[in-house]
Structure formats: C-alpha cells, structure tokens
Amino acid sequence: MTDWKKIRSDFPITKNMTYFHSAAMSPSPTPVLNAILKEYRKLHTQGDTHWTKDIKKFRKLCSELAGMIHTKGDDVTFVQNTSSVMSLLAMTFKNHIRKPFNIVSMEDEFPASTIGYEYQGLDMRYVQPVEARYPIDNILKLSDRNTLAVVTSHVQYATGFRQDLKTLGEELKKRGILFIVNATQSFPFFPINVRSMNIEVLSASVHKWGFTGHIGTLFYTSSLFRKKYPSPWAGWMSVAPEEGSLIHTAKNTPFRLHETAERYIIGTYNLQPLLAFQTAMDYLKTIGFQNIRTRVMELTDYLIRGLEKLEIKITSPVARKKERSAIVTFTLEDKNKQCIKTLAKNKIFVGARGEGIRVSVNIFNNFEDIDCLLNVLKSL
Ligand SMILES: Cc1ncc(COP(=O)(O)O)c(C=O)c1O
Numbered sequence: 001m002t003d004w005k006k007i008r009s010d011f012p013i014t015k016n017m018t019y020f021h022s023a024a025m026s027p028s029p030t031p032v033l034n035a036i037l038k039e040y041r042k043l044h045t046q047g048d049t050h051w052t053k054d055i056k057k058f059r060k061l062c063s064e065l066a067g068m069i070h071t072k073g074d075d076v077t078f079v080q081n082t083s084s085v086m087s088l089l090a091m092t093f094k095n096h097i098r099k100p101f102n103i104v105s106m107e108d109e110f111p112a113s114t115i116g117y118e119y120q121g122l123d124m125r126y127v128q129p130v131e132a133r134y135p136i137d138n139i140l141k142l143s144d145r146n147t148l149a150v151v152t153s154h155v156q157y158a159t160g161f162r163q164d165l166k167t168l169g170e171e172l173k174k175r176g177i178l179f180i181v182n183a184t185q186s187f188p189f190f191p192i193n194v195r196s197m198n199i200e201v202l203s204a205s206v207h208k209w210g211f212t213g214h215i216g217t218l219f220y221t222s223s224l225f226r227k228k229y230p231s232p233w234a235g236w237m238s239v240a241p242e243e244g245s246l247i248h249t250a251k252n253t254p255f256r257l258h259e260t261a262e263r264y265i266i267g268t269y270n271l272q273p274l275l276a277f278q279t280a281m282d283y284l285k286t287i288g289f290q291n292i293r294t295r296v297m298e299l300t301d302y303l304i305r306g307l308e309k310l311e312i313k314i315t316s317p318v319a320r321k322k323e324r325s326a327i328v329t330f331t332l333e334d335k336n337k338q339c340i341k342t343l344a345k346n347k348i349f350v351g352a353r354g355e356g357i358r359v360s361v362n363i364f365n366n367f368e369d370i371d372c373l374l375n376v377l378k379s380l
Contacts, residue, residue, distance in 0.1 A: 002291055004366065010283075011364035017347040018369045023157060023185060023327050023360035024351055026211045028280070035279035036212070039272035054271055061278050062261075065218055069202065070193040074260035075223060078216040078274060082182055085203040085219055086151070087116030088264070089180065091232035093148060094120045101148040106134050108354065110157040112205070113182045117151070132159040133317045136168050140175075149178035149200075154192065155185035158354035159316045160327025162190065169198035178225075184208055187218065188284060189292055189326060200225045209326075209362075211280040215273045221261055231257060235266030284363075292363055296326045299361040299370060303328055306374040315356040329356040332380065339380055346376050 008014050010029035019027065028036070042050060063073030079085060093101070102123040105114050109126075117124055127134055127142050139150060150172055155162045165181060172179045180201045183192055187204035194202060202220040207213055231238065239248040239255045248255045257263040284292065304318050307330050316329045332339050336357055343350055350373075351358040359373065 002287060002295070004295065004363075007287065008364045008366060014364050014369075017349055018365075018372050019349050020359040020361060020365070020369070020373065021349045021351050022362040023160075023208060023353075023358060025207045025213065026209055026362060027364075028211050028213060029283060029364075031283055032211050032276055032280045035276035036273050039275050043272060054275060057275055057278070058271060061275070061281075064278075064281065066220070068188060068192075069220060070195050071220060071222075075194075076218065076220050077261040077265055078269065079219045079264055080269075081217050082110075082112040082184055082203045082205045083116060085201070085217060086113055086182075087119070088232060089149075089201060090116040090120040090122055092229045093117075093122065095232055096229055097148065099146075101146050102144070103149050103151060104139060104143050104147055105151040106139075106153070106156070108132075108156050108158055109151070109153055110182070110184070112184075113151055113153060129159075129161075131317055132156075132315060133161055133323065134163060136164065136171060139168065140171055143172075143175065143177060147175075147177050149180050151180040151182070153182040153185060154187075154190065155183075155325040155327065157185050157327075158356070158358065159329050160185075160325040160358075160360075161317050162186065162323050162325045164322070165192070165197040165199065169196075173198040184217075185327065186325060188281070189289065189296065191289070194220055194222070206277065210277060211283070212273055212277045215270060215277055219261065219264060221264075223259075226259065226261070226263070231263050233266055234263070237265045237267055238263045287363065295363060296361055297321065297324070299365055299367070300324060300326065300328050302367055303359060303361065303370050303373075306370060307377075310374065310377055312377060315354070326362065327358060327360045329353065329358045331356040332377075335380065339377070342380060343373070343376055346372070348373055348376060 011027055013019050013027040062076045066073045066076040102125050103117055104125045107126040107128050125142050127139050152163055169179050178200045179198055181199050183202055183204040185208055189209055200222050204218040206218055234257055236247055238257045240258045241248050307314055312330050314330045317323055340352055
C-alpha cells in the first residue's frame with residue numbers, strides 16, 4: 001500500500017495552498033530540492049572539478065530515460081524546450097526537402113508544437129476537434145500524399161485528451177508519414193513506447209510532470225531520422241572530437257557531428273538541476289508509474305463525479321478512460337474569471353486554459369483537496 005500521506009508530506013506546498021496547477025509546473029518534493037541544493041553546493045565548494053563525472057551521470061540519466069520510452073541512450077538527450085525542438089525540425093525540413101510538403105497538426109495544440117513550423121513558412125494543416133477529441137480517422141483524412149509529418153501532443157494541454165499513439169503511429173507508418181509527438185503533458189506518468197508507436201521524434205518538457213522545475217526538454221530522435229536529416233545547428237559539443245582530443249578546436253578543417261542525439265547539444269547547459277532530475281525519477285519509480293496512474297484516475301474520477309453532481313459542464317472528453325489524463329477542464333461560461341479569482345482567494349490554484357478552467361491533479365493531491373474545490377464551486 002502506498003503511503004500517500006507520506007508522499008504529500010514531501011510537498012510543503014500542500015501546507016500553503018491547494019495546488020491543481022501541475023500542468024503548468026509541478027512543485028518539487030523535498031528530496032528533489034535537497035538534490036538540487038547538493039549539486040549547487042558541489043559547485044559552490046568544488047567548482048568545475050566534477051565536470052567529467054557529471055557528464056557521465058547525465059549520460060546515465062539519458063540512458064535510463066531512454067529505457068522508459070523503450071529506446072537506447074544514444075537516441076535521447078535534452079534541449080532547452082519543446083519550442084526549440086519544433087523550430088529545429090522546421091529548419092531541418094525546410095533545408096532538406098525540395099518537393100512540396102505539408103505538416104498536419106491539431107487545432108488545440110499548445111503553440112510550442114506549431115509556431116516553429118509556421119515561422120519557417122511551412123504548409124501547416126490543422127485537424128478540428130470533435131468535442132475536444134481528435135479522432136484518428138480525421139487526422140488521416142486531412143493527410144495526403146504530400147504530408148511529411150503529423151505533429152501531435154500525447155495529452156492536449158487545455159483539455160487533457162490523451163491520443164491513442166499506437167493506432168495513430170501504425171496508420172502513419174503505413175502511409176510513410178513521420179510521427180512527431182509532444183509528450184510534455186504525459187511524460188513520465190503515461191507510458192510511451194517509441195518503437196511500437198512508430199514515433200520518429202518526441203519532445204517532453206519536463207517542468208510539467210518532472211518535479212524539478214525548468215530543466216529542459218527530453219528530446220528523442222530515431223537513429224534513422226538522424227541519418228536522414230542532418231542537424232541544422234551545431235556547436236562545440238555537437239562535434240565528435242578527433243581521437244585523442246577532448247574537443248575539436250581546429251579551424252577550417254572538416255569535422256563530423258556525433259551520430260547520437262548528443263549532436264543536438266550545441267554547448268553547455270544547465271547541468272546541476274538536470275542531475276537532480278535523477279532524484280525526481282528515482283522518487284517516482286519508487287512509487288511506481290502504474291500506481292501513480294491509478295491514483296490520478298481515482299482522484300479525477302472523484303472530481304468528475306463531483307462536477308457532475310453540481311451539474312457543471314465538463315469540457316474535457318472524459319467518457320473513455322483510455323483518453324483521460326491528469327487534466328480535467330470544466331466551464332462556468334461567463335463566470336470562469338470570477339471563479340478563478342474566488343478559488344485563488346481560497347488558496348486554490350487552477351489554470352485558465354482555452355475556454356475553460358483546468359484542474360490538474362498530482363501525486364500530492366488528495367480527496368480533501370478536491371472537496372475544497374467542489375465546496376467553493378458549490379458556493380458560486
Ligand atoms: C503541451 C505543451 N507543450 C509544451 C509546453 C511548453 O513549451 P516549451 O517547452 O517550448 O516552453 C507546454 C506548456 O507550457 C505544453 O502544455
């Protein structure tokens with residue numbers, strides 16, 4: 001039996017407020033804060049003397065994360081954010097594809113998934129939602145012979161709709177269409193298997209559900225993708241040094257990039273908190289991801305029942321469990337703004353997203369938190 005009370009006590013935020021805003025950013029539990037402090041203390045007292053060891057630790061972390069999405073360590077690294085990933089892909093496609101092509105994405109995507117492509121002037125086509133869902137048939141209908149890629153979130157940020165990546169990936173593979181997934185609102189809570197889902201590129205900004213703040217984005221590319229599409233950017237850390245040297249310093253001499261995903265790390269990055277992310281992953285693994293999913297479903301079931309009792313309109317598609325996530329959105333129509341203000345006065349924090357009020361539940365929330373929210377809604 002999981003001691004949820006103990007887990008809650010690792011999150012001091014629960015003493016200050018009722019926090020339903022993890023889909024914006026999860027607070028860090030005490031063990032993660034301690035790991036961040038430890039890394040900075042190391043820097044404080046020993047400077048850069050741990051660089052080589054730290055890079056090894058970072059590679060080990062990447063390998064572990066790669067295992068979680070069923071690929072190898074070589075395919076996974078970190079970049080600054082999902083927007084960088086999508087911009088990088090947009091530049092890649094613009095540079096290397098000569099014939100006309102289009103990219104299909106979803107109308108409700110968080111703009112990090114789409115701005116980069118639009119900025120490069122690529123032909124973007126958007127699938128319209130049907131009651132906040134994206135039926136796979138509709139995605140395929142919008143795709144044609146010129147569709148290069150489908151870009152979709154695993155979980156939609158505003159509604160929590162969770163896409164069936166396996167079925168979509170199988171269909172795209174049959175049609176030779178690249179599958180690009182933004183897993184920011186699902187990783188690491190919901191399982192991803194890049195192989196069986198035929199995902200070529202995946203991006204997951206871990207400040208949402210990674211409990212370590214803004215440390216960057218997990219970035220996966222298949223080895224085939226890297227072979228086919230040269231990186232549009234490079235820096236000293238992308239270059240495979242010549243044998244016996246630490247880095248490539250010669251000028252106007254040929255060099256080649258790492259064959260691994262490390263080619264996308266162009267220079268130094270925020271290593272200290274990234275190393276603490278290992279502690280966050282260990283913390284979640286100890287609880288168990290299946291266990292976490294069950295808890296999230298129990299809490300959201302309770303919330304959905306409560307909202308239904310109050311006859312509040314739920315805008316998330318919640319009829320099918322396999323399409324649900326940690327996000328539930330509802331609306332009080334023209335009273336949404338007032339509702340968010342009243343909730344904040346009662347120290348209850350939710351998000352205003354799309355047309356609705358977004359509640360995201362996390363491992364530190366309990367049923368009493370949901371009662372607090374429902375009681376305020378009742379009073380409104
Ligand atoms: C689905 C989704 N993708 C990406 C982001 C963040 O994008 P970036 O990592 O570029 O800041 C968010 C929220 O901020 C999001 O909800």
